[in-house]
Amino acid sequence: MSDTVFWFVIIYLCALPFIGILGRLRSQEASLKDYYLAGGMLSTLPLFLTLYATQYSGNTLFGFAGNAYRAGPVTLFTALGMMSVIFFYLMFGKELNAKAKSLHFITPADYLEHRFGAGALVKLVNLVLIFALASYVLTNFKAVGLLAEQVSNGRISAAYGIFGLALIMAFYESMGGMRSVVWTDMLQGTLLLAGCLGLVICVTAQFGGLVPMVNQIVAIPSPDWAPMDAKQWRSGLSLVVLFGTAIAVYPHAIQRLYAARQWSTLRNSFWLMGVMPFITTVPVVLSALAATLLLPGMSGREADQVMPRLVAFLMTETPALELFFALFMAAAMAAIMSTLDSAMLSLGSIFTHDFLRHARPDASEASLTRSGRIMSWALMLAMAGLALSLPQDIWSLIVIKLDLLSQAFPAFALGAMIPALSARSVLIGLVGGCATAIGLRYGVIPMQTGGLHFGVIGLMVNLSLIGLSHIGEKRRRAAADAA
Numbered sequence: 001m002s003d004t005v006f007w008f009v010i011i012y013l014c015a016l017p018f019i020g021i022l023g024r025l026r027s028q029e030a031s032l033k034d035y036y037l038a039g040g041m042l043s044t045l046p047l048f049l050t051l052y053a054t055q056y057s058g059n060t061l062f063g064f065a066g067n068a069y070r071a072g073p074v075t076l077f078t079a080l081g082m083m084s085v086i087f088f089y090l091m092f093g094k095e096l097n098a099k100a101k102s103l104h105f106i107t108p109a110d111y112l113e114h115r116f117g118a119g120a121l122v123k124l125v126n127l128v129l130i131f132a133l134a135s136y137v138l139t140n141f142k143a144v145g146l147l148a149e150q151v152s153n154g155r156i157s158a159a160y161g162i163f164g165l166a167l168i169m170a171f172y173e174s175m176g177g178m179r180s181v182v183w184t185d186m187l188q189g190t191l192l193l194a195g196c197l198g199l200v201i202c203v204t205a206q207f208g209g210l211v212p213m214v215n216q217i218v219a220i221p222s223p224d225w226a227p228m229d230a231k232q233w234r235s236g237l238s239l240v241v242l243f244g245t246a247i248a249v250y251p252h253a254i255q256r257l258y259a260a261r262q263w264s265t266l267r268n269s270f271w272l273m274g275v276m277p278f279i280t281t282v283p284v285v286l287s288a289l290a291a292t293l294l295l296p297g298m299s300g301r302e303a304d305q306v307m308p309r310l311v312a313f314l315m316t317e318t319p320a321l322e323l324f325f326a327l328f329m330a331a332a333m334a335a336i337m338s339t340l341d342s343a344m345l346s347l348g349s350i351f352t353h354d355f356l357r358h359a360r361p362d363a364s365e366a367s368l369t370r371s372g373r374i375m376s377w378a379l380m381l382a383m384a385g386l387a388l389s390l391p392q393d394i395w396s397l398i399v400i401k402l403d404l405l406s407q408a409f410p411a412f413a414l415g416a417m418i419p420a421l422s423a424r425s426v427l428i429g430l431v432g433g434c435a436t437a438i439g440l441r442y443g444v445i446p447m448q449t450g451g452l453h454f455g456v457i458g459l460m461v462n463l464s465l466i467g468l469s470h471i472g473e474k475r476r477r478a479a480a481d482a483a
Contacts, residue, residue, distance in 0.1 A: 081243025433462025
């Protein structure tokens with residue numbers, strides 16, 4: 001990477017604390033709702049850009065790209081998976097937004113307590129959400145460490161890059177909460193969109209156009225790629241279900257459903273989000289597939305660095321586009337940070353609102369908000385430290401997290417769609433689904449999955465148990481009424 005790229009990224013990072021200060025100045029009150037939900041009054045454009053910047057992250061630019069390099073065209077199903085998130089949002093988004101406005105929800109647990117009552121179900125779902133957020137944060141910190149090394153040509157180690165960016169994010173997040181996060185997301189989302197489209201244009205130019213590039217990828221597949229047989233198709237389609245159900249219940253995504261000004265605002269943002277996979281995920285995956293021809297020989301975790309290495313290669317081929325490549329690297333940094341700050345804010349809200357508030361019932365809103373700011377610093381630095389010890393590639397960590405997170409989907413979707421559904425039925429399904437996904441992953445359940453992801457099989461068990469329990473309860477109630 002050239003010094004132009006390095007200093008472009010540094011200037012971008014220096015601008016972020018000022019946005020945090022501006023967010024603090026625009027704060028309307030010292031309350032958890034203002035801090036964690038920006039007052040619950042996000043309009044269409046900010047809501048769309050913060051949803052976009054949050055969903056398309058270091059997982060996309062490093063995890064999806066690395067897996068595409070290793071596994072091949074089956075990774076294109078991630079685009080359909082990201083699009084399916086909108087379909088699953090529509091199952092419960094309107095209900096959650098309306099309830100949040102009237103009942104002042106802050107965290108996902110607020111809706112679950114309202115719908116099912118405080119109990120074992122809410123506690124278990126919260127544990128799943130905390131695990132998912134922690135994993136999400138760790139994978140993105142891992143990605144940001146890789147990127148810091150690439151952008152600085154090794155002058156900044158992964159450890160210094162991770163902790164340096166953690167300090168920047170902790171500062172602007174603790175200053176303005178979600179308001180600052182949303183404003184930085186608007187900048188970061190714009191950079192990411194421009195960077196992804198520009199990159200695929202530069203890559204296709206190396207092959208003389210999109211069609212010649214695709215033809216060469218098909219004609220000269222990587223020897224590591226499995227053929228697109230029936231098993232691969234099952235794997236791809238199950239990936240769509242896994243992505244859709246799990247990403248729809250990310251805690252920071254649910255809090256954005258709460259923060260939307262009204263349902264029409266949320267619905268308009270969803271329509272805009274529906275096209276984003278085709279101008280973000282698809283370009284990233286196609287670029288990574290083409291990289292197997294331009295930069296062959298990477299394997300394992302090394303493939304997670306395919307995007308920055310591809311940019312470095314293109315800079316040597318077309319030096320005149322150096323400024324654009326600097327923009328893309330800033331966009332990559334932005335994608336990671338926009339996800340990290342949102343996930344950390346959500347994690348902080350769970351600890352502050354769901355745990356600390358119960359431990360200190362007499363504490364004022366201002367006091368809890370101050371505690372939330374301190375929590376932002378503590379969690380950010382703790383997660384940055386843990387990220388340095390991650391041994392696995394980013395894609396593996398993404399899938400492990402989604403396997404469990406998808407088991408929380410029925411609690412929100414079916415809870416909103418079936419008024420008579422009981423907490424007991426959902427809890428039975430959640431326990432069975434999590435046990436199945438974990439048992440399959442770690443070999444406790446010896447079973448051939450036929451290409452289906454463990455989380456999808458767990459979700460099938462989950463829904464089946466909920467259905468059986470719900471039918472059994474209806475029959476028992478009918479028998480009791482008849483007696």
